[in-house]
Amino acid sequence: MKPFDPRLLRAVPAARRPVAVLAATGIASGLATIATAFALSAVVVAVVEGRDLVTPLAWLLGLFAVRAVLAAATEWVAAWAGVSVSSALRAALLRRWGTVDADVRLEPGAAVSLATAGTAAVEPYAARFLPTLVTAAVVPALAIATLVVVDWPSALVVVLTLPLLPVFAALIGKATAESTERRWSALAALSGHFLDVVRGLPTLVTYGRARRQVTTVREVSDRHRRATMETLRIAFLSSAALELLATISVAIVAVTVGLRLSTGSMALGPALVAILLAPEAYWPVRRVGAEYHAAADGAVALDAILAQLEPNPTSAPHSAPNAAFGAESAALTMSSTSNAAFGRASGGGGAVGRVRLTGVTYAYAGSPTPVIRDLDLVAGAGLTVVTGPSGVGKSTLLDLVAGLRRPGAGTVEAPASHYVTQRPFLATGSVRSALTIGHPATDEQLWEALRAVEVDGVVAALPGGLSADLGDDGFGLSAGQRQRLALARAWLAPETLLLLDEPTAHLDPEGAEHVAAVVAELAERRVVVAVTHRDELLAHADHHVVLASADARPVEVILTAGTLPASPRTAGEEGAR
């Protein structure tokens, strides 16, 4: 683990200010501590020699007041910095995932845990470990510098002994590294056991195995205790050794000072300053070791997060929407603000943008064979229905057109799109917020859209109507109702290109007929590309594209006659309408 990764400041500019403020308060606290040592020794000298106390006490009280303010600031800044840094990382991470390919992203479980637990683990790292690190870097140096001026022999002792601490820590760490690592992994397995058993409790209860696990839980908890103590014994022993080393070093300072005092070669004031300052050189270094464990998780998470934030060499640079038509690189449109702009620009007249794929090849990450190979496709105004056997890459094709995936080769030209996926996203919250997540709309517009897809009755029956709460992920609605709500949202969307993945998959024939009619109506005003394996939509299709199995040969594309330019790879025709 690196104590501090400068990549943090490069990748997350929002983290710079908190880290800078942390460093500033750390330095100020260090200075105040050193000044306090002088004031305190002045007070002691005054008491001992029975001199006037007013001036040294004023200094002391003033410095304590300053330190009180700094202590408050340190607590406050540490908490703020912790939250700021982890929030900034989380935001950067999620923003990043909002622009990369589905394939490049982590798998959902790992992504969720990195964005939640991972970024949260950075918080103690930033709130506790970084301040400690700053203090360790600043205070010993200040203390030594002061000692050089006040009493150089003491400074010499400190300079000679201080490096022993990290050296000792490294030696202890090295000697125990292997067993520590072994113990940590054993420990992780043991501590995971209880969580695993408890999370699986419903299953255990169902199959009558829950009571049996009581003894196991007790045994494993006990083993967990023993394994933890094994690990802690080493950790505590090494910190005790460091403390002892520091104490001995301070004692050496005290002895040399004492000897020089008793021979009369030194005054009381500097002597007191020396013994008050000497410990200040050691404890910050020891605290870094103590905070190390608490911060280790955060440092590991930070490493993983920064790796995600690094520019990915495999993904092409993100081109501006509709700027790269016909260019060599893939021109993709995805951001929703530019979507709206594009929709306004070209949505009014008949000149709606069309979709053109040229020589597109796509392989899933880690898969040697492409699922789509050298595909040419043009979809103009009206409804284009894409059919083909399962697994031929129909949904992947829509992902490519929507810009959620980038082709390995070839170009995708498409305007901004609204894409209704197989399991459309419905956030927890009201029906209204689910429908207006992409673009604002009035209640009248919402009802009109709901009526158009014939789901207005369902919504009206919900308690609260448009304000009714949908469960988590639309829970409580049937798949068909979810699908219809998604279509209503598509109805409202200003984008000129509509992509639909199996819009009738889970509707009864009657409902599917109706939805097909709705889709056809939508296609009168926009470019609609729909993927389906059912027949209802085909009856309304202006163009029909069949994706053939893409094992080794280029994908066979069959286009309707007339409107579309011929492609060298088109073979055969299938009529519609």
Add this chain to the structure above:
Amino acid sequence: MSTASSPDPRVEVIARPTPVPPSPRTAGERRRRVWWPSAGTVRGGLLGGIATASGMALTATSGWLIVRASERPVILTLLTAIVAVRAFGMARPVFRYWERLTSHDAALRLLAERRTSAYEALIPLTPARLGRRRRADVLTGVVDDLTDVVDAQVRVTVPVISTAVAGGIVIALTMALALPVGLVMLGLGVVVCLVSALAARLESRSLPELLAARAEVTRVSELMASQAGELRAVGGWTTALGWLDDAHAALDRVTRRISAGRATAASLFLVAVGAAVAVTAVIARDLPVSTPVKALLVLTPVAVSEAITPLVDAMRALARARGSERRIDALLDLAPAVAAEPASPEASSPDRAPEDASGTPAGHTAYAGGDRSDVETRALTASWTGARTDLTTTDLDVPAGSRIAITGPNGSGKSTLLAVLARHLDPSGGTYLLGGADALDQPLEQARSRIAVVDDETHVFGTSLRANLALARPDADDADLEQALGAAGLTPLLRAMPDGLDTTLGAGGRGLSGGERARLGIARAHVSRRPVVLLDEPVAHLDPPTARAVVEDLTRGGGAPGTSQGEAAGTPPQTIIMVTHRDDGADLFDHVMQVRRRPSATMSPNTAQHTAETDARPDDRTHEPDPPRR
């Protein structure tokens, strides 16, 4: 000071169980407060007190030594002091080490004890009292809260005892040396107590808000991380980023507020120490004691500041632990949703009493097969809370071996019905016959041993595929397991497993897709060979094609003759009752039953398989279904 604890601001659990009336649980011992010390923690606190006192003594005697040396005495007279300084210097790390070992061991013992008792207390509450959704998250919350509560021993109890012991020693000694200074130290102690109380109060006041803010951040980031593609597809990404910014802003606000309390305490401690030093200096200057003692007295309050600094963190840990304890108590104090013993133990159907009484060992009971397990309810009603009726009178006739889909709008009581059938929830009225006998009269374990339950979040244990399946029936052999995997459509998965049935799954092992998990849950039900399988929206989180494929395999592999391996092995086909939405594959079942929130539920047979559209008109009345088609 604890290195055994988890990272500080943990991700908070969003889901919390629905409120139900509590029961006077076997209270007593568990009612103690979070900071109440165990014997081991008291030992740790005393050892810590010695370590802390040694640290203070080190500072004070060093001061004495330096001042005495400046008086240029004969070196020999300094020796005692030098030995004392050395002894204190050695004692501090040694006792600190001893304290940390003792208190961590005590805390871990307590953790083991609390985990075991919490686990036992959770068993009768599972699953009915864990809430309807995201039960695993509720359970994760319990595990985290237990850790926080036990953490209080190390982070609160030990530092507080240590500081109190060391403070007591300091006050006693200074009083012996010079009463006025002793009184100043006593005053400092009182101020420290007051400031600590204030800090604890400020901390716990904002804690609920902090947890809520963290939960919201977690919810939004979970959503964005898992559904980035879907959000972008509908142009909702910008909106979601707005949610994230709002959640972060709220968290930032609460964090600033809560840290203000901590900042106040930290600064007040320093103000108090500064004042104590000043007052002591003024008093000490004119005291009739030797000059080295004067130096010692002046430096004592400074040494105290080292000892009281950990109290700020301790108060924070205390507030956390208290909140966690309250949450644990709120859950574990709930009354189980089923009475442990049958209402009238002697009442049992005469024709099947002997076999069942003999063949069911406690703990695990594998269903042996043989008798019929028709499911029959009459005028069944149920309620989760007792306050409102969640299931209105329901009549149900499910002959053994048939396959029933239960549909109905949200809140109609589908899941409640399933919970009653599973014997997770006692009905509030009506009768429930399982295999011709009143299910409520059968011992709970026995009734449950005839039923396998599959819900919407199949848990995958971090162990081998074999152990994951065999927990449903430990005497199942590999052939049984492979058969069950096949029936659930998991043969391709098994083939892809590097070590076959020995492949490790779960955390640290091979991850499973949502569809594979749902199928694993169904495979478990097959392995169990229990005559009745209840499924509660097992495909709710899957995309429609996957959901349909899973249900297709279920209805084909589980109950239908000819395809059922279980029947070939002499077991009758399993009865399948599944709560689902009609478009998630209800048309694949023999019958579709509609539950609605009105006096009676309706049930109707499919007029033809695969055409659920034509059945179950809302105005259908309850009637006997046709026998299942074979």
